[in-house]
Amino acid sequence: MAKRFHPPLPICVVALSLVASAVTAGGNRQAIEGPVSAELLRVIDGDTLLVAAAPWPDQQITTYVRLRGIDAPEMHARCAMARNEAQAALTALAALVASSDKVSLSNISGDKYFGRVIAEVTLADGRDPAHELLSMGLVTAYDGGRKPKQACGE
Numbered sequence: 001m002a003k004r005f006h007p008p009l010p011i012c013v014v015a016l017s018l019v020a021s022a023v024t025a026g027g028n029r030q031a032i033e034g035p036v037s038a039e040l041l042r043v044i045d046g047d048t049l050l051v052a053a054a055p056w057p058d059q060q061i062t063t064y065v066r067l068r069g070i071d072a073p074e075m076h077a078r079c080a081m082a083r084n085e086a087q088a089a090l091t092a093l094a095a096l097v098a099s100s101d102k103v104s105l106s107n108i109s110g111d112k113y114f115g116r117v118i119a120e121v122t123l124a125d126g127r128d129p130a131h132e133l134l135s136m137g138l139v140t141a142y143d144g145g146r147k148p149k150q151a152c153g154e
Contacts, residue, residue, distance in 0.1 A: 046089025
């Protein structure tokens with residue numbers, strides 16, 4: 001029987017596998033302490049960024065990062081008031097990160113949605129955007145548990 005050639009996995013798949021196994025080793029959620037330097041690519045919504053993280057020298061992983069400790073209203077909520085609040089949180093987060101093309105990620109762990117991590121994010125000037133958004137009253141504190149049902153105040 002002839003041996004089949006298996007091409008090597010792309011480095012990003014290998015890197016993500018290593019990070020995932022570190023985060024979920026033994027079935028328990030563990031955090032990568034960090035800091036991990038990342039280039040800010042885009043603001044997704046009021047509590048999520050798209051970054052190109054550099055966990056190892058000369059290696060980059062593009063991933064979505066949810067800001068640890070907060071929850072912003074959903075952009076696609078049925079309620080118009082919630083959508084307006086979501087837009088306000090997104091606009092504020094975009095303004096906060098506008099001067100930072102680099103961010104630092106720490107206390108990084110897996111999220112309940114594959115392909116996204118949760119992390120504490122620090123801007124280049126030392127500010128914590130999650131804390132800033134909480135201070136502005138645009139997001140709520142969130143510990144990863146079940147979210148309470150919000151009534152639409154329209």
